[in-house]
Amino acid sequence: MLDVRETHDNFTISSSNESYKVQLAVGAHGKRSILDKKLNRAFMTAAQRESNNYVGIKYHIKAHLPENLIGLHLFKNGYCGISKVDGTDRFCLYYLTLASNLKNSGCIENMEKEILSKNNYLKEYLKYEWFYDQPLVISQIRFERKKPIEDGVFMLGDTAGLIVPLCGNGMSMALKAAHEFHNLSKQF
Numbered sequence: 001m002l003d004v005r006e007t008h009d010n011f012t013i014s015s016s017n018e019s020y021k022v023q024l025a026v027g028a029h030g031k032r033s034i035l036d037k038k039l040n041r042a043f044m045t046a047a048q049r050e051s052n053n054y055v056g057i058k059y060h061i062k063a064h065l066p067e068n069l070i071g072l073h074l075f076k077n078g079y080c081g082i083s084k085v086d087g088t089d090r091f092c093l094y095y096l097t098l099a100s101n102l103k104n105s106g107c108i109e110n111m112e113k114e115i116l117s118k119n120n121y122l123k124e125y126l127k128y129e130w131f132y133d134q135p136l137v138i139s140q141i142r143f144e145r146k147k148p149i150e151d152g153v154f155m156l157g158d159t160a161g162l163i164v165p166l167c168g169n170g171m172s173m174a175l176k177a178a179h180e181f182h183n184l185s186k187q188f
């Protein structure tokens with residue numbers, strides 16, 4: 001676990017094993033982390049609206065589908081993407097939905113049966129065998145403004161802000177921000 005403390009001219013970054021003094025500190029810890037709590041960031045304590053609280057669920061599946069297929073499918077209060085994972089025999093099936101869908105259905109299995117499977121494509125994809133015992137689940141995904149600099153710490157990627165689904169490429173935005181910051185840091 002990392003911790004960040006600002007003093008006059010530098011920061012102390014502490015992990016469980018080591019401590020570093022640095023002139024520049026960058027936050028690249030994703031959409032939500034204990035570090036956000038430690039930095040007292042406003043979005044961590046903001047009132048939670050049902051309409052802005054999502055969960056993401058991911059499977060790797062053994063699908064018999066064309067290698068060049070990239071699919072996007074809609075269902076009530078969510079969407080699901082499917083594409084081949086390069087260099088493997090698996091497909092990635094990943095969906096984002098309002099957390100209220102999951103709450104109302106009681107569990108992932110019911111939600112998939114009652115809501116996602118109303119889309120005939122998804123009904124078929126959800127029948128394929130998975131590679132893991134459990135899907136990967138990410139909760140408390142919220143799309144809201146965040147401050148890009150907090151207590152002198154520069155935020156990159158999802159730590160600086162999320163964009164709404166289907167509007168951009170989060171991974172390349174995070175990489176680009178890191179690259180730009182690297183160039184900028186040479187001026188310090």
Ligand SMILES: Cc1cc2nc3c(=O)[nH]c(=O)nc-3n(C[C@H](O)[C@H](O)[C@H](O)COP(=O)(O)OP(=O)(O)OC[C@H]3O[C@@H](n4cnc5c(N)ncnc54)[C@H](O)[C@@H]3O)c2cc1C
Nearest residue numbers: 002028029030031033056096157158159169170171172174
């Ligand atoms: C459901 C869903 C679907 C998506 N689909 C796409 C897509 O198709 N294409 C796309 O481009 N983007 C997609 N994204 C967005 C994309 O995943 C992110 O925008 C991108 O991963 C952001 O990169 P990042 O480096 O900022 O954060 P992350 O990739 O989240 O990396 C942050 C890292 O920091 C680590 N960390 C957190 N806290 C600490 C701590 N205290 N100490 C040490 N390490 C810590 C985490 O473990 C993690 O490894 C999707 C996101 C979701 C939720």
